[in-house]
Amino acid sequence: MELNANWLARLAEYHPSRPAVYWRGRWVSYGELFQRAQRAAQSLAGLGIQKGDRVGVLSLNHLGYLELYFAAPLLGFIPTLLNHRLSQAELEGLLEYTRPRALFYGEEFADLARRLYPLAASLESLQTLSPGPLSPDQAGLEDPALILFTGGTTGLPKGALIPYRQLLVNAFQTCLSWGLQKDDACIVATPMFHAALNALATPLLYLGGRVIIQEKFDPAEYLRWVEEHRVSLLFLVPTMFQMLAQHPGFASANLQSVRWAISGGAPCPAPVREAFRAKRVRFKQGYGLTECGVNCFTVELDEAEQFPESVGRPMPHLWARLVDGNGQENPQRGELWLCGPVVMAGYYNRPADTAEALVEQEGRTWLRTGDLAERDEDGRYFIVGRAKEMFISGGENVYPIEIERALYDHPAVLECAVVGVPDARWGEVGLAAVVLKSPVSAEELRGFLKSRLAGYKVPKHFLFVPELPKSGPGKILKGALAARFKGEHA
Template sequence: MLELNWLGCLAAYHPRRQAVWFRGAWLTYAELYQRAQRAAGTLRDLGVGKGDRVGLLAWNHPAYLDLLFAGPLLGHILTPFNHRLSLPELQALYAYTEPRALFYGEGFQEIAQALDPRALPLEVLLEGAEMEEAARVGLEDPALLLFTGGTTGLPKGALIPYRQLLVNAVQTAFSWGLSREDRYILATPMFHAALNALATPLLYLGGSVVIQERFRPEEYLDLALTHRPTLLFLVPTMFQMLLETPGFAEADLSCVRFAISGGAPCPAPVREAFRRKGVRFKQGYGLTECGVNCFTLELEEAEAYPESVGRPMPHLKARLVREDGQEAKAGETGELWLSGSVVMKGYFRRPEENAKVFVHDGERLWLRSGDLAFQDEGGRFYIVGRRKEMFISGGENVYPVEVERVLYDHPAVREAAVVGVPDPKWGEVGAAFVVLKEPLEAEALRAFLRQRLAGYKVPKHIVFLPELPKSGPGKVQKEALKRMWEAEHGQA
């Protein structure tokens, strides 16, 4: 059996090496493992056993790592909750997952104890005696229960097995060219995929992670100047906010080997702004249910094909399937299906949802991603949007991501999102929701789009907003925009 308690091994290999920085102090690998042992001891004393869910409601904090690395010692399943959700939303998720214990960070006591009167502050987590023995945990046992970024209805809990964590760490380190000398600032929410996106791959190698409790661009820039990260990993909105931060233009980022944008396609003007500072850029792609890092591309090729997410990771197969069920040819758009050892175990207590996303093809199990993509002649993949976001206008398919990319090319546009809305003549047309940097008339923006897009792709409606609604991980909530439109104009 593969060793799943690899942090214990690293603590023995290089106990004094810096692992995690938080609130002005470094934790060594030995200290990080000791925290995990204490967390396991605390949970054991609370009656937590193998397979029990352990909830966490907190800003970014080492406690996420404490509970994750305590897993191989006790066998529980870390279940982090999105602290941006309302109490009724959290209550529904809590009833769905039934955690055996719940821990909360600063500022979350009231809502945590409304979820569970037995909820405990994070400080209690490290009061237990260090646990030495390891649980009988295997590769297929769940380590994490991560909620998908649902915008309607109850989010689904994806069961992430140790197999997925381990393979993702190894192939991310290998395919992205990471080393033990690398360092990054963990600023994306740890209740989502940030734990296994870059934190665990770097720690697996013996690298170092700087934890920022909440993303504040000014503070992030200060942390970058102080800790000299070699990698940047943010979602496009965060990159946009960072480049608009006072001091960004003068900041020395020569320490950065490359930046990775995840969560959504990064606008070309944002990438170019970082390139002018010498920061090389890659476009990442992943989903909670698979990996989380699914594709890779060498830097030179990433710069030559900036819209591409690259080719599948070594332990992952990808195919594109058309609406008629046939394999898409080069240049044709199809739904992205993924298969391999980084696919989730399934959705927690959701057999009907598992039946929708899993497809058996002989001996291989495929995960339907719900994303639409195409492949060029060189085998590179390009994401064009969510299957459910595509709309048909006058018989023609419109992919919102394609329109959004052109919107972002206008110098007055800060943020943009396009959705399909009902139209009596064309069936559906585009509605563009736009946040501006400077004043701009809707018709001027539409004229700009007509120069770059076919007429049916140009949004019939343009709505200017002060900001776009976003989920915890920073993704634009297009369902919220649709509801906004329907409230104003009706559904037909």
């Protein structure tokens, strides 16, 4: 089977003048976007970049991400996207790990990039460096298209090798299963070094839609752009949806152009969904992970509103199974395993980690997601937490996500995260870290939860904090919370 990894060239032929990407106050057409990708590839060829070489990127959201994304199949290099929120020491570790042949930066990171890599150049220079000849070879389905780093909370992040088959299958089945339309527009506000490229940006470009790049998330600008550009699809992580709902301009914001909103990265709290529903924005829950490309489930809007905690059913070209602690398939509950053409090739230069994540069974390669899920009798899936987050209190399994959902129902709770910490009597108990909207005591929250949950699920400890630690994509870093407070509350 052969698929065209260089599909932007076709779209540039079909509709060269159609607006593709909004960047710093102007629209870049499909024809110009492909020209810029070609010029970027020629600039890299002039630097001696060859097939298989890694090319690092350290930047806020930038048009250069797309230039490199579409230049890659023209030359065969591998864009290696770095989390700009990491420390210099952490970034040095990632550069030592991946050994890129070039590093390009956004202007905010010029000094840091040059300390990391003295020959680093700006993303703008992709259009001006001395050009070299392009290879006539076409990228194959199994060739690596990207290295995306997993959002690990301890140790060096692993680089997931994303093959072209993953990008292509994710694009066309997202268009099909999510009902994307060529007139749709979305704002890319989540970090482009992570899943933002694959979630909606490239599927929408694959269809001929419009993508608006927001360099750094700003709720006021985001709300203004939704109205100004007639944005029809919203993709954000729960923290960002919450920031929109809390913004003073949200009540008067015109969201009439929005067909639906989808939350990724973690379950979206019910009060946030309700805030958007009050604005007549239909809401659904997504699920995906870097290693599986990234939209794994689909759900119709009517069903999403009837079952708001469900992520729906697997995409057409994806198989799912639930596996218990003994490695046996369980039809109702277990660790979620996924299989299909959107599964990564493995972790770059990490054979042991690859062997742990990818399991060969019955002629298929399964990805162990590490997420616990339930499946109802109609085949709907519900994500109930991370396997590593579950803790055992007095012999009972406790799933933090269940407690967090209950906490979010309290009007004083803005954000929360629950982790298990050691306890001399019960083995482990819950610790709830809470960011408040208004004053409330630990005893009041404890009583609120006791009316909704079994006693062993109610956290023993409540910690009120001004903010929760978050990763670059906006996920709450529960590992950091657990590491910080295990000793204190042991």
